[in-house]
Every structure is written in C-alpha cells, then in structure tokens.
Amino acid sequence: xxxxxxxxRRRSIINxxxxxxxxxxxxxxxxxxxxxxxxxLTKGIGGINGDLFTMSQPAPGSRGGLLNAITxxxxxxxxxxxxxxxxxxxAGTWLSEYGGRTKLGHVVRFLNDVxxxxxxxxxxxxxxxLLVRNVVGHFSALAGSVALAILAVPIVTRTTxxxxxxxxxxxxxxxxxxxxTRAFVVRKIVWRSAATGLLTAGLLxxxxxxxxxxPLLFTSLGNQFFSVKLLQPIASLPTTIFQFALSAYDDWQRxxxxxxxxIAASVLAINIAGRAIIHGKSS
Amino acid sequence: xxxxxxxxxRHTVAAFDVEMGGLRAxxxxxxxxxxxxxxxxxxxxxxxxxxxxxxxxxxDKAIDAAEAEIDQLVLQTLVRRSPFAxxxxxxxxxxxxxxxxxxxxxYAKGVARRLEQVHxxxxxxxxxxLGELGARSYDMLVGALNAYAARxxxxxxxxxxxxxxxxxxxxxxxxxxxxxxxxxxxxxPVIGQLLLAAKSxxxxxxxxTNIAEMVYFTYTSEKLESRHxxx
Amino acid sequence: MSLLDSEAVETYERSITAPPADxxxxxxxxxxxxxxxxxxxxGVDLPVEKNKITALIGPSGCGKSTLLRTLNRIYELYPxxxxxxxxxLDGQDVxxxxxxxxxxxxxxxxxxxxxxxxxxxxxxxxRVGMVFQKPTPFPMxxxxxxxxxxxLYKRIRGAEMDEIVExxxxxxxxxxxVKDKLKESGLGLSGGQQQRxxxxxxxxxxxxxxLLDEPASALDPISTAKLEDTLNELVGNVTIVIVTHNxxxxxxxxxxxxxxxxxxxxxxxxxxxxxxxxxLKRTRDYVTGRFG
Numbered sequence: 100x101x102x103x104x105x106x107x108r109r110r111s112i113i114n115x116x117x118x119x120x121x122x123x124x125x126x127x128x129x130x131x132x133x134x135x136x137x138x139x140l141t142k143g144i145g146g147i148n149g150d151l152f153t154m155s156q157p158a159p160g161s162r163g164g165l166l167n168a169i170t171x172x173x174x175x176x177x178x179x180x181x182x183x184x185x186x187x188x189x190a191g192t193w194l195s196e197y198g199g200r201t202k203l204g205h206v207v208r209f210l211n212d213v214x215x216x217x218x219x220x221x222x223x224x225x226x227x228x229l230l231v232r233n234v235v236g237h238f239s240a241l242a243g244s245v246a247l248a249i250l251a252v253p254i255v256t257r258t259t260x261x262x263x264x265x266x267x268x269x270x271x272x273x274x275x276x277x278x279x280t281r282a283f284v285v286r287k288i289v290w291r292s293a294a295t296g297l298l299t300a301g302l303l304x305x306x307x308x309x310x311x312x313x314p315l316l317f318t319s320l321g322n323q324f325f326s327v328k329l330l331q332p333i334a335s336l337p338t339t340i341f342q343f344a345l346s347a348y349d350d351w352q353r354x355x356x357x358x359x360x361x362i363a364a365s366v367l368a369i370n371i372a373g374r375a376i377i378h379g380k381s382s
Numbered sequence: 383x384x385x386x387x388x389x390x391x392r393h394t395v396a397a398f399d400v401e402m403g404g405l406r407a408x409x410x411x412x413x414x415x416x417x418x419x420x421x422x423x424x425x426x427x428x429x430x431x432x433x434x435x436x437x438x439x440x441x442d443k444a445i446d447a448a449e450a451e452i453d454q455l456v457l458q459t460l461v462r463r464s465p466f467a468x469x470x471x472x473x474x475x476x477x478x479x480x481x482x483x484x485x486x487x488x489y490a491k492g493v494a495r496r497l498e499q500v501h502x503x504x505x506x507x508x509x510x511x512l513g514e515l516g517a518r519s520y521d522m523l524v525g526a527l528n529a530y531a532a533r534x535x536x537x538x539x540x541x542x543x544x545x546x547x548x549x550x551x552x553x554x555x556x557x558x559x560x561x562x563x564x565x566x567x568x569x570x571p572v573i574g575q576l577l578l579a580a581k582s583x584x585x586x587x588x589x590x591t592n593i594a595e596m597v598y599f600t601y602t603s604e605k606l607e608s609r610h611x612x613x
Numbered sequence: 614m615s616l617l618d619s620e621a622v623e624t625y626e627r628s629i630t631a632p633p634a635d636x637x638x639x640x641x642x643x644x645x646x647x648x649x650x651x652x653x654x655x656g657v658d659l660p661v662e663k664n665k666i667t668a669l670i671g672p673s674g675c676g677k678s679t680l681l682r683t684l685n686r687i688y689e690l691y692p693x694x695x696x697x698x699x700x701x702l703d704g705q706d707v708x709x710x711x712x713x714x715x716x717x718x719x720x721x722x723x724x725x726x727x728x729x730x731x732x733x734x735x736x737x738x739x740r741v742g743m744v745f746q747k748p749t750p751f752p753m754x755x756x757x758x759x760x761x762x763x764x765l766y767k768r769i770r771g772a773e774m775d776e777i778v779e780x781x782x783x784x785x786x787x788x789x790x791v792k793d794k795l796k797e798s799g800l801g802l803s804g805g806q807q808q809r810x811x812x813x814x815x816x817x818x819x820x821x822x823x824l825l826d827e828p829a830s831a832l833d834p835i836s837t838a839k840l841e842d843t844l845n846e847l848v849g850n851v852t853i854v855i856v857t858h859n860x861x862x863x864x865x866x867x868x869x870x871x872x873x874x875x876x877x878x879x880x881x882x883x884x885x886x887x888x889x890x891x892x893l894k895r896t897r898d899y900v901t902g903r904f905g
Contacts, residue, residue, distance in 0.1 A: 200692075269745045273811065276687055276743040277762035277818065278735040287761075292752040391903045398902065464861060466888045466900045603890040 139360045146357030155325045159348040167325040171334040179247035187252045191259025215253035223314025240333035243319025251304035262296030295377045302373040312337035405455045412448035413527040416483045419490040424516040430506040438494035445487035452480040471600045482589040489582040496575040505572045515551045522590035538597035548587035628892040630882035632662035644698035657878045666853040668867035676876040677856045685741040742815035746827040748807035750799030758799045762818040785813035786843045805836020825855040872896045
C-alpha cells in the first residue's frame with residue numbers, strides 16, 4: 100500500500116512540473132506577442148490621424164500620410180491574390196481530381212513544396228530579371244504583384260489539394276452516377292462543398308504575402324507619389340516602413356510605426372473576418 | 383454427412399446451437415413421456431390393472447406441461463434468432479411435433495379412462511383384443527420418434543408407409559367388437575367404450591404418421607404422398 | 614473442407630435459377646473484374662428481372678458491391694479497374710466499347726458474340742441510377758439537389774421543373790417532410806431523410822434501373838423502415854438491385870436473391886426458396902449463420 104502512494108506521489112510531482120513548464124512557455128510566447136503588440140500600439144497610435152489616410156508620403160518635416168503606400172499595398176496584394184487564387188486553385192484541383200497520382204503529379208507536387216519554402220528574396224530576384232530588366236524594362240507594380248503571386252501560389256495549391264482530397268469520394272461518384280462529366284461535378288459539387296476550405300486557402304495565401312518586403316524592393320521598388328499605374332513603380336507599406344524606419348527623421352519614423360500598426364491591424368482584421376465567414380457558412 | 387441436413391456444422395453464435403439443442407432435447411423428452419404413457423396404458427390393458435390406468439390419467443399433466451415448455455422455447459428461438467432455412471424448418475417441426483405428441487398423450491389418457499370402466503373378466507378379455515392394435519401403434523410412435531432423433535428422412539418414410547398395418551388391424555378389431563355387440567346386447571355399453579378406445583389407438587398411429595411426415599419434409603423439403611384411405 | 618478454401622472454390626458448385634428471359638431488363642454474363650492485376654469477379658452471371666427487386670448478399674469482400682458498380686460503370690472513375698464480359702441493358706451491351714470488345718475477344722476467342730453498344734456513359738447513367746451507402750446530398754438546396762440530374766439532360770424551368778421535383782420527392786416518400794423547405798440546404802436533413810433525398814434525386818431522371826449499395830447501413834431502424842417502404846412502393850415501376858449485408862432485409866424486400874462468395878455468384882433464385890430451402894450448402898451455411 101505504501102509503495103503505491105509513493106508512486107502516485109511521484110507521478111503527481113512530475114505532472115506538476117510538466118504543467119508548470121507548459122504554462123511558463125505559453126506565458127513566454129504570449130508575452131513576446133504582447134510585447135510586440137504593445138510596442139506597435141504605443142509607438143504607432145500617435146501617428147494615426149486623418150492625414151495618414153488622405154495624404155501621400157511627405158518630404159521630411161512636412162505634413163503627410165501613407166495614402167500612396169496603403170493604396171499601393173492594396174493594389175499589389177489584390178492583383179497578386181487574383182493571380183495566385185486562379186493558378187493555385189486550378190493547380191490544386193488538377194492535383195486532387197486528375198493527375199495527382201501520375202508521375203507528373205508527383206513531380207508537380209514536389210516542385211510546389213520546394214517553391215513553398217523558397218526564400219522570397221530569390222523570387223524577387225527572379226522576377227527582377229524577368230520582368231524588370233527585360234519585359235517591362237523598369238520597376239513596376241505588375242512585377243511586384245507577380246513576385247507576390249509566385250510566393251502565394253504554392254500555399255493556395257497545397258491547401259486546395261488538401262481540402263479537395265477531404266471531400267468524400269461518394270460525393271463525386273454521386274454526381275457522376277447521374278451522368279455528369281467530371282469537370283461539371285468538380286465545378287458544381289466539389290468546389291461548392293469545399294467552399295470554406297477554398298476561402299481558407301485564399302486567406303492563407305494572403306497571410307503569406309501581406310507583410311513581404313524583400314521581393315518588392317527589386318520589383319515594385321517604391322514611389323513617393325500616389326500612383327495606380329501598373330507599369331510604374333508603386334509604393335507599398337512594407338517598403339515605405341523600411342525606408343522610413345532607417346531614416347534619421349522623427350516624423351518619418353512615426354509614420355513608419357503607424358504603418359506597422361496598420362499592417363498588423365489589417366492582417367488581424369482579415370483573419371477575424373475570414374473566420375467569421377467560415378463559421379457563418381458552417382452553422 | 384448429408385449435404386442438406388449438414389449436422390455437425392456449428393453456428394458462429396454458440397448460443398444458437400445451445401438453444402437448438404435444448405429445443406431438440408425437450409421434444410425428445412416429451413416423446414419419451416408420450417411413449418411411456420402409451421406403454422403404461424397398454425400394460426394396464428393387458429393386465430387389467432386399473433391402478434396403472436389411473437396413473438396414466440394423472441401423468442398426462444406432465445405431457446401438457448412439456449408442450450407448453452416447447453412452445454416457450456420455440457417462441458424464444460424465433461424471437462432471438464429469426465432463423466432461416468433448415469434452422470427455421472427445425473423450429474417449426476419442433477412446434478408441430480410437440481402438438482402431435484400432446485394428442486398422443488390425450489389418446490393414451492382416453493384409453494386409460496375407458497379401461498377404468500372395464501370390470502368383469504369377460505370384459506377384460508374383450509379389452510385384450512386391443513393389444514395388437516396398441517402394439518402396432520406403439521411401434522409406429524417409437525419409430526417416428528427415432529427418425530426424429532436420428533434426423534433420418536428415410537426412416538421416417540418407412541414409418542409413414544407402415545401406416546397401412548394399423549388401419550388393417552383397426553378394421554379387424556372393429557369387426558370383431560361389432561360382432562360381439564351384435565351377439566350380446568348386454569355388452570354394448572362396455573364394447574362401445576372399447577370401440578372408442580380402439581379408435582384412439584388408431585389415431586395414435588395417425589399422429590406417429592404426422593410426425594414421420596414432418597421429419598421427412600424438414601430434411602428433404604418434399605411432401606410424402608398421402609396414402610390414407612377412408613377408414 | 615474449409616469453407617474459405619480457395620482451391621475448393623475453384624471447382625465451386627453453383628445454382629442459378631433465373632427469371633424468364635423475356636422479363637429481364639439487365640443481365641450480366643460471364644463477367645470478370647480486375648482491380649489492377651488482381652481479379653475480383655470470376656465469371657459472374659446476374660439476371661435482373663424488370664420492375665422487381667433483386668438483392669445481392671454475401672460476406673465482406675465477396676464482390677457484391679463490385680458487381681453492382683459494374684452495372685453503371687462507375688468504377689471507371691478509378692484508373693486500373695476493368696471489367697471484361699457482357700452487361701446487356703435492353704439489348705445493348707454496356708461494356709462493348711472498343712477496348713471492352715478487344716478484351717472480350719482476347720478472353721473468349723474471336724467467335725464470341727458481341728452486341729455493339731451505341732450508348733455513351735451519360736446515357737447509361739441516365740438509365741441506370743445509383744444510391745450510395747453514405748447519404749451524399751449535394752451542397753445546395755433540396756430543390757436544386759433534385760433538379761441537378763434533370764438539368765444535365767433537359768432545359769426545363771419553372772412550373773415544369775417544380776412538378777418533376779415534387780413527383781420525385783413523392784416517390785421517395787419525402788415530399789410531405791420537405792415541401793415547405795425546398796429552398797433550404799439538403800445538408801440540413803436527418804440521415805434517413807438525406808438518403809431518401811438521394812433516392813429522389815436518382816428517381817428524378819426516370820431511370821429504368823436503380824442500384825442501391827447498402828443504402829440503409831448508416832440509418833437507424835425507423836429510417837430504414839421508411840426507406841424499405843419506399844422501395845416496396847417503387848417495385849412495379851422501377852427495377853431495383855440492392856446490395857445488403859442484412860439477410861433479413863433481403864428476405865423482406867427482394868423477389869430474387871443472389872449469394873456471392875469470393876467473387877463468384879454461388880446461388881441465385883427466388884427469395885422465398887432461397888431463405889427457406891437453399892439449394893447449396895454454402896448458401897445455407899451463410900444464411901443460417903454457420904459461416905467460417
């Protein structure tokens with residue numbers, strides 16, 4: 100009897116140690132997150148005002164905002180996501196529904212996974228060589244979007260394939276048993292059934308690219324003026340933050356923090372919105 | 383081993399085999415009780431033993447109880463197992479055979495009752511004439527129950543076909559008794575009872591035939607041709 | 614001799630009591646099936662009488678689902694699966710495309726009888742419908758679920774389509790339960806209702822034959838009873854082939870029953886005889902629970 104109690108006691112001690120360790124690490128992780136959030140909030144909130152959203156990048160010392168950068172980021176991300184979703188969903192669908200088990204399918208999947216972890220600066224360099232030095236001739240928003248798209252495609256592809264593979268085989272069989280072609284079944288049944296998953300794929304792709312800076316430095320470069328021309332360089336929040344944070348000017352630094360806060364807030368908002376939509380659809 | 387009867391194969395659910403075994407054992411037990419009752423009646427007939435006759439009447443209750451027990455087992459097996467094919471046929475057979483055996487018991491009781499009214503030596507002598515008929519019916523019953531126990535449709539068929547011997551003996555006894563009644567009007571009441579007793583013994587033969595028919599059908603899915611002639 | 618002795622199965626005994634030949638709507642003859650290099654059906658014959666229910670029973674892995682899935686060629690979704698033999702639907706051989714004829718000739722010799730096939734897959738599947746084991750409502754409204762199949766073949770709208778949807782739902786004994794919520798998603802129905810929705814969906818295109826693969830195995834007893842009732846009502850208007858592992862369901866529903874074992878059709882015949890006095894020992898062993 101006493102041996103059992105001793106063992107039980109030892110077990111409970113080990114249990115307590117383990118639980119404490121888990122708790123501590125959780126605190127550390129959350130603490131780091133809280134610290135980042137706190138710095139963003141305290142340092143950035145000062146710069147949030149009407150001018151931020153209505154005026155473009157100022158010369159040091161004068162009034163200004165981040166309108167050009169915000170607009171630029173929106174254009175770059177939107178265009179990039181359009182490319183990425185179209186290519187990614189179609190590629191993922193091909194892998195899941197058609198050629199996934201063939202030799203070619205295995206090769207494609209492998210290359211996709213390689214691209215998934217490719218350093219973004221390499222992608223930027225590639226697009227620089229392709230679109231900046233050659234096709235267009237100079238830095239452009241288009242090049243920036245393409246670079247971001249290349250970064251997002253592997254995620255969208257992978258997630259799409261995974262989500263489509265989760266759809267029960269019987270669903271496809273049921274559609275085809277009525278006489279529909281495979282393509283019809285995929286479009287009208289499988290995609291619809293996987294809709295929330297596909298939305299997740301898009302969100303994950305967006306999350307990947309929303310803060311990317313390095314590739315943009317080689318492709319869209321940056322623009323101190325407001326511009327929506329695709330074939331011209333364009334500003335973006337990450338590149339502007341980069342430029343301002345390294346500068347010596349106080350007001351530029353304040354704008355940089357405000358921009359950082361904006362990025363964090365918008366990514367958070369989009370994630371929350373995405374989850375809300377998913378929950379809404381599933382209930 | 384017969385392809386169709388397939389004894390020796392066990393059910394995946396062991397309890398099923400136990401229940402079927404129990405049912406079969408109950409029928410064989412009841413058959414034993416019926417055989418015993420008939421044997422005792424015939425002994426009472428031979429020896430003029432009214433005490434033995436009274437015992438047969440008393441012990442008919444056990445036969446009725448056995449039938450009720452088999453009814454219960456049949457119901458249970460049907461509910462629990464929802465049997466198919468030969469299992470189903472065996473259960474139905476058990477149910478019907480128990481009915482036939484219950485009637486055999488009743489007939490034995492009936493004959494015993496009538497014997498209690500036989501007193502004078504002359505009457506006892508007349509009663510002994512039923513001995514041969516009784517023996518033949520008894521043999522048929524035993525034969526039919528053996529066929530059941532052995533799951534042997536061929537044996538059953540043999541029993542079925544020996545039905546004619548009972549009819550033959552019954553008609554002979556009937557004529558003899560009738561002649562006696564015609565000769566001596568005073569004997570009519572008792573001879574009347576003996577005639578009814580003879581009919582009962584003939585009916586025992588019928589029940590044995592039914593049992594044999596049932597056994598044959600259960601194991602061959604075929605019906606035996608009816609060989610009954612009016613009598 | 615062990616029942617699972619495959620050597621014994623090679624020289625297996627069989628007994629096929631087919632319904633009269635001019636009453637057959639669908640017939641599989643000498644059908645082999647291959648899953649890659651592995652053969653899973655061996656010379657299977659299946660006569661299906663028109664407007665009756667035919668049940669396929671047998672232990673797991675016996676090939677009854679495989680056989681069912683050859684009848685509407687749904688196995689072709691998966692590469693490497695192949696059927697060789699003849700499946701006659703109303704005089705046309707469903708398997709007689711070029712490759713199928715070549716395989717048939719390779720197996721049976723050039724003199725083998727070949728009935729050419731003018732049916733494409735879509736037409737075949739319009740005439741031979743299927744309901745699966747797990748209810749598979751499409752992610753759309755109940756109305757659209759039913760209309761889906763119809764819209765593949767015809768341009769019908771408005772009141773005409775409403776009528777078709779109603780008729781299909783009535784035939785599946787589901788109309789009363791959903792008539793007020795046709796625009797709601799099919800996914801919101803209970804399991805039993807979803808399965809009847811799948812039946813209605815299959816019926817909407819007016820098939821000659823409806824194939825059901827263990828349709829009640831995911832349902833509770835009451836839903837099962839309702840589904841069986843539905844199938845009983847359909848007899849006489851549609852031919853039904855049902856695969857089931859539930860012997861009593863086959864005994865209740867089917868007019869003809871086939872017992873399969875290790876990819877072979879062992880016994881086939883009228884259901885009552887089948888379950889009261891089966892002709893072969895293997896059948897009787899399976900049906901009375903003496904298997905393995």
